[in-house]
Amino acid sequence: MFAKVIGRRLILSAFILLAVSLIVFGATLLLPGDAARAILGQQATPERIAALNEQLGLNQPAWQRYFSWLGGLFVGDFGTSTASGGPVSELLSQRVWASFILMAAAAVISVPVGIGLGVYSALHRGGRRDQALTGISLVLAAMPEFVIGIALIAIFATSVFQILPAVTLAPPGDPVWMRPEQLILPTLTLVLVVTPYIVRMMRATMIEVLDSGFVEMARLKGVPETRVIFRHAVPHALGPVAQVVAIQLAWLAGGVVVVEFLFRYPGLGQALIDAVTYRDVQVVQAISMLVAAVYVVVNLAADIVGILTNPKLRSAA
Amino acid sequence: MRTPNRRQALGAGLSVSAIVGLSACGTATGSSLDAGKPVKGGTLRAGVTGGNAADTIDAHIPVNSGDIARTVNLYNCLLSRTDDYKIQPELAESFEPNGDATVWTATIREGAKFSDGRDITPDDVVFSFERINDPDDPKAAAASFTMLDKVVATGKRTVEFRLSEPNGLLNDSVSEYTTGIVPSDYDPKNPVCSGPFKLKSHDPGQSTVMERNDYYWRKDGGFLDEAAILNFNDSDALINALLSSQVDAIAQIPLALVEVIGADERMNILNSKTGMWLPFTMRVDRPPFDDVKVRQAFRLVVDRDQMIEQVLSGFGTVGNDMFGPLSENFPDFPQRKQDIPKAKKLLAEAGYPDGLEVELVTAPIQSGVVEAAQVFAQQAAEAGIRVKIRKVDATTFFGDEYLQWDFAQDFWYTRDFLPQCVSCSMDESPFNETHWDDPGFTKIVEKARGISDSADRKNLEHEAQKQLYDDGGYIIWGFANQVDAYQKYVGGLVPNATGRPLSGWRLDRVWIGKV
Numbered sequence: 001m002f003a004k005v006i007g008r009r010l011i012l013s014a015f016i017l018l019a020v021s022l023i024v025f026g027a028t029l030l031l032p033g034d035a036a037r038a039i040l041g042q043q044a045t046p047e048r049i050a051a052l053n054e055q056l057g058l059n060q061p062a063w064q065r066y067f068s069w070l071g072g073l074f075v076g077d078f079g080t081s082t083a084s085g086g087p088v089s090e091l092l093s094q095r096v097w098a099s100f101i102l103m104a105a106a107a108v109i110s111v112p113v114g115i116g117l118g119v120y121s122a123l124h125r126g127g128r129r130d131q132a133l134t135g136i137s138l139v140l141a142a143m144p145e146f147v148i149g150i151a152l153i154a155i156f157a158t159s160v161f162q163i164l165p166a167v168t169l170a171p172p173g174d175p176v177w178m179r180p181e182q183l184i185l186p187t188l189t190l191v192l193v194v195t196p197y198i199v200r201m202m203r204a205t206m207i208e209v210l211d212s213g214f215v216e217m218a219r220l221k222g223v224p225e226t227r228v229i230f231r232h233a234v235p236h237a238l239g240p241v242a243q244v245v246a247i248q249l250a251w252l253a254g255g256v257v258v259v260e261f262l263f264r265y266p267g268l269g270q271a272l273i274d275a276v277t278y279r280d281v282q283v284v285q286a287i288s289m290l291v292a293a294v295y296v297v298v299n300l301a302a303d304i305v306g307i308l309t310n311p312k313l314r315s316a317a
Numbered sequence: 318m319r320t321p322n323r324r325q326a327l328g329a330g331l332s333v334s335a336i337v338g339l340s341a342c343g344t345a346t347g348s349s350l351d352a353g354k355p356v357k358g359g360t361l362r363a364g365v366t367g368g369n370a371a372d373t374i375d376a377h378i379p380v381n382s383g384d385i386a387r388t389v390n391l392y393n394c395l396l397s398r399t400d401d402y403k404i405q406p407e408l409a410e411s412f413e414p415n416g417d418a419t420v421w422t423a424t425i426r427e428g429a430k431f432s433d434g435r436d437i438t439p440d441d442v443v444f445s446f447e448r449i450n451d452p453d454d455p456k457a458a459a460a461s462f463t464m465l466d467k468v469v470a471t472g473k474r475t476v477e478f479r480l481s482e483p484n485g486l487l488n489d490s491v492s493e494y495t496t497g498i499v500p501s502d503y504d505p506k507n508p509v510c511s512g513p514f515k516l517k518s519h520d521p522g523q524s525t526v527m528e529r530n531d532y533y534w535r536k537d538g539g540f541l542d543e544a545a546i547l548n549f550n551d552s553d554a555l556i557n558a559l560l561s562s563q564v565d566a567i568a569q570i571p572l573a574l575v576e577v578i579g580a581d582e583r584m585n586i587l588n589s590k591t592g593m594w595l596p597f598t599m600r601v602d603r604p605p606f607d608d609v610k611v612r613q614a615f616r617l618v619v620d621r622d623q624m625i626e627q628v629l630s631g632f633g634t635v636g637n638d639m640f641g642p643l644s645e646n647f648p649d650f651p652q653r654k655q656d657i658p659k660a661k662k663l664l665a666e667a668g669y670p671d672g673l674e675v676e677l678v679t680a681p682i683q684s685g686v687v688e689a690a691q692v693f694a695q696q697a698a699e700a701g702i703r704v705k706i707r708k709v710d711a712t713t714f715f716g717d718e719y720l721q722w723d724f725a726q727d728f729w730y731t732r733d734f735l736p737q738c739v740s741c742s743m744d745e746s747p748f749n750e751t752h753w754d755d756p757g758f759t760k761i762v763e764k765a766r767g768i769s770d771s772a773d774r775k776n777l778e779h780e781a782q783k784q785l786y787d788d789g790g791y792i793i794w795g796f797a798n799q800v801d802a803y804q805k806y807v808g809g810l811v812p813n814a815t816g817r818p819l820s821g822w823r824l825d826r827v828w829i830g831k832v
Contacts, residue, residue, distance in 0.1 A: 031712075034716075037712065037715055037716055037717075038712045038715075039371045039380070040380060040715075045455070045460060045747050047455045047459075048455060048457075051453065051454045051455070081370055083369055083370035083371035084370035084371065084521055091370060150553075153557050157557060157560070157561040158557050158560035158561050159560075162560075162561055162562065164561075165561055165563050166554070166557035166558055166560065166561035166563060167549070167554050167557060167558040167561075167563055169362075169524070169547060169558070169563050169564070170523075170524070171518065171524065171526060171545075261550055261551065261554075262553070262554065263554065264549055264550065264554045264558070266523055270550060271370075273550065274369040274370060274522060274550075275370075277369065277712070278369050278370070278371060279712070280370065283370070
């Protein structure tokens, strides 16, 4: 039953990804201008455009290009980037890792911190500390990520203090994790964007759980308070929060674009912006597919957590 | 095209010093000292906006600012331009025409060598120009060499450029940075270089590290061990990197921010007057601009001083609807000023007594272009001209309709008058955006460009200039300065008129001073 649910979801996901690829390919065809013109810019003389189109293989009809790309996908070939002339997989391999590290760092920090603060807030419900936490998380949740990023840069890198690097710079070929200090500000920005939602959701569900009958019963029976909270209340509150965490993680996959742009972070987001500007269709498709895949996987994981933390569903599975 | 393994191949050559140099980070020094006397050693980290996966290290197909920076530093041409835009010798000791300017002879500098220690020979020069003019794959400079019939090695150090028609301006074409000399076994993926630097590593759209070429002929520079070009997608990240001392110099800052950055005591501003112009282009073969009175009226509605103030934040010089301000034969016509009554009168005579409505196509193709469109729309309204601004993205602008818009904008870097005419104001011109095709004018320009001595062609040039000044399709309201910013410990940066940032990208003259 459990395996069947997951299997069905996976098959559905494959169709979703296929639809995404068709839509993205169609959308890039609608963009005005073509790769050769975009690359050559003002210097696009007819002779040079013809020469470049020949090199890039853009003389083939669109449907032929789409199917040869799709065919390549099944054998693990993401195609060739028109801008760089090299395979897409080579262009993106390092960037995938860079983006993954940024997202993973943000997730690893914000999920426990968010849950912890949410529980803390719920336990001190109505008190001054709860009010402060609620206020701060509301303000942060209301701010777009680029505002938070710019504020952090101004405070820690340029205007007020100059203690942290403002952008990510590495010599050619060096992975981003060689310089952890450059990861601090982008990670912190993402953490500040994602955490407030988790705090608020955790606080709300936790309050609900603390008010419920079985917690009252446990307390009446004389179970120690820490045990009441961590053994009985928190696991109950996690189910709904997992959904919020999933949405936040999925947002990270897309929202990282703006943050990468701001910090010159050499990840997927930056590659996507470049690829759209230069009509590098195969790169746009590869990245869209990756982001879509992250959405699918993360949502699937959230459902699994939901099942595992709910005894009723768990035993049914 | 490029091979998949380029990064790995170049990465093998990465040394520890590049890593140390690039990571010298974080804390600012706050020193207000100057760079002092030239010091040998160190790495310059220069930031530039733009750059993408299509970035190139090929000598002959530079497109964006980072490409140009690489081209200028990795490759040397036969001639180049000085800081005040005069032609100067580089790899060629001399470059002289014969009597009727049909054959030019270049003499290669004694002892000039490539970065691998080989002599630069006439065969290499021949190969370089054949590569540029390759009919199957013409390079960026090919459009200026249509009259180049043959390049022939005639001696141990001499090369002849034989032309199909007289051309007195070949030295101008040869001084363009797109004509770098490469060895006859040139491999653009793994280039042997003729410039002050050679390539160490290159990651398209991210960064390029170049190291000093010890075989370079010029011995009065070459202070830096290494120079890194770092790409940024927007100018905010670029400025933040400078303010947090992650880069030493940045190319082209937004003019509105010059004062803010200049107020930081750690920074210097490099303000260069150039011949770069951001014209409005009116198609002289399409209504309403086919009527010369409409063109004249449009030129009279522009308040040029206000344009400079609002669009360029004051960093520019007023234009007089005439390009090539650094040409030796630049004319001294009366400065055109805003004259709304006269403009209205001209419009009425042209059949628009109640004004007219026009569409102006604009795009963020260069900083200031879109702003100029907005200011123009306001100024033109005073004369009853209703300007509808249509803003498109840069790719669309340079797309199928580029050079076809009735009323649009463009930008040009510093050029002399005649080469500029050849590029944009003749039937054969590759970028004739105003569709200016006047047989009389073409005849004058063709006659003038056959003359290699600038004093001898002065009268002809003035004739052509007068025609464009009276009837042309360009509104040239000003010339923008090139403004860069750098840390005070960087020395050797001087104002440069070419329009290329950071002293025309001549990084061989730059040093990192003691802080």
